[in-house]
Amino acid sequence: MAVIIDGKALSAKLKNQMKEKVEFLKTTGINPCLAVIIVGENPASKVYVNNKKKSCAELGIESLEYALPEETTEEELLKIIDELNKNENVDGILCQLPLPSHICEKNVINSISPEKDVDAFHPENVGHIMIGDYTFLPCTPAGVMEMLKEYEIDVAGKNCVVVGRSNIVGKPMTMLLLKENATVTVCHSRTKDLASFTRQADILVSAVGKPGLITEDMVKENAVVIDVAINRLENGKLCGDVDFEKVKEKASFITPVPGGVGPMTIAVLMKNTVTAAECRKNK
Ligand code: GUN
Numbered sequence: 001m002a003v004i005i006d007g008k009a010l011s012a013k014l015k016n017q018m019k020e021k022v023e024f025l026k027t028t029g030i031n032p033c034l035a036v037i038i039v040g041e042n043p044a045s046k047v048y049v050n051n052k053k054k055s056c057a058e059l060g061i062e063s064l065e066y067a068l069p070e071e072t073t074e075e076e077l078l079k080i081i082d083e084l085n086k087n088e089n090v091d092g093i094l095c096q097l098p099l100p101s102h103i104c105e106k107n108v109i110n111s112i113s114p115e116k117d118v119d120a121f122h123p124e125n126v127g128h129i130m131i132g133d134y135t136f137l138p139c140t141p142a143g144v145m146e147m148l149k150e151y152e153i154d155v156a157g158k159n160c161v162v163v164g165r166s167n168i169v170g171k172p173m174t175m176l177l178l179k180e181n182a183t184v185t186v187c188h189s190r191t192k193d194l195a196s197f198t199r200q201a202d203i204l205v206s207a208v209g210k211p212g213l214i215t216e217d218m219v220k221e222n223a224v225v226i227d228v229a230i231n232r233l234e235n236g237k238l239c240g241d242v243d244f245e246k247v248k249e250k251a252s253f254i255t256p257v258p259g260g261v262g263p264m265t266i267a268v269l270m271k272n273t274v275t276a277a278e279c280r281k282n283k
Contacts, residue, residue: 002225002251003151007143010150011263018270019059025277026060032277033062034092034118034269035084039077039103040070044232045096052094055266061273064090074103078111085113091276092118094269097168115279118272121167129172132179135279136272138172143264144205144226145176151253153224156181159200163187163214163241164207169228173205194218206241216246224253228261 022032034056038049049065056063066080077095084093093116099105114124120136128134137145148155160182164170170186177184187197198204198218206214207228219225225247227240240257248254255261 002248002254004248005147005151005226005253005255005260007147007255007260007263010147011143011267014146014264014267015055015059015270018267018274021274021278022060025274025281028281030277030281031062031089032060032273033064033090034094034273035064035066035090037066037068037077037080037093037095039068039072039095040100042096042098044230045098049096051266052269055270056273059270061270070100072100072103074107077103077108081108081111085111085116088280090116091280092116092269092273094119116276118269118276120172120272126167126172129175132175135275137176137268138168139268139272140169140207140228140261140265141173141176142268142271143261144173144228145180146264146268147226147255147261148203148224153203153253155203158182158202160184160203160205161187161197161201162205162207163194163198164209164228166207169207173207173228177203177205208241210241211239212243213241214247215243216250219247219250221250222252223250225251225255226261227255227257230257230262 025032036049036052038045053063084090093112095108109121112122114122117125120138125136155177160177162170162173165186165188174184174186185197187194195218199220201223203224205226209229211231227242229241231239238258
């Protein structure tokens with residue numbers, strides 16, 4: 001039976017550390033501030049944005065919410081981002097993805113000032129991550145790395161398999177694991193015989209968004225299994241990609257959904273916002 005990695009507890013611990021930093025920053029006249037933009041009515045996005053706002057409030061970080069209607073034009077959105085880029089009291093800007101299909105995500109990501117890009121989605125920040133020299137860590141992959149560190153899971157020399165190649169998770173996850181000297185294999189929708197790769201994994205990270213994708217027979221005995229996906233089932237319950245009940249009997253460590261990676265993403269977002277505020281202070 002695996003150790004269940006407690007993302008909620010670790011997130012609370014990291015957020016507490018950030019709370020102290022926020023209190024200190026305030027004594028120096030810097031009030032950390034995160035602008036959160038959401039366009040449209042995607043129910044999952046609404047939940048994520050609410051959780052981000054709630055965390056800001058817990059930590060004493062000011063949050064500015066821009067809840068824009070579905071029919072907002074790209075031009076209108078870019079104008080708001082431009083104003084936020086210029087606003088010296090705003091440290092971080094986050095535009096929740098996905099955006100409605102009439103708005104080009106690339107244009108929006110590219111318009112956010114790299115110094116305020118707390119998601120680390122801007123090509124300049126992606127380049128820093130690629131080189132292994134960064135100010136902002138990509139929130140979800142960095143949250144996974146924090147979990148591995150907390151549970152003293154050494155990744156150096158391990159076979160790590162990342163399932164999913166998104167710009168948000170799969171690709172940056174690969175880079176962070178590589179930086180810590182893992183041997184990394186990336187699998188995706190066109191991979192032939194996925195199980196033949198996942199069975200080799202000492203550390204398996206799944207970030208696809210397909211309930212039941214990772215079954216017990218696809219996991220090596222005593223593997224570390226990290227489930228990044230958050231899927232909502234028809235009965236309203238949340239689950240990841242991994243068949244948790246069966247895989248937990250075989251793995252050495254496993255993350256639950258909910259209560260695993262999800263809370264860590266927010267903790268790293270708070271960390272990035274504090275980092276941006278510290279950069280403002282040191283300007
Ligand atoms: N949509 C899903 N995950 C994320 C995230 O980490 N940041 C943003 N901005 N949008 C997302």
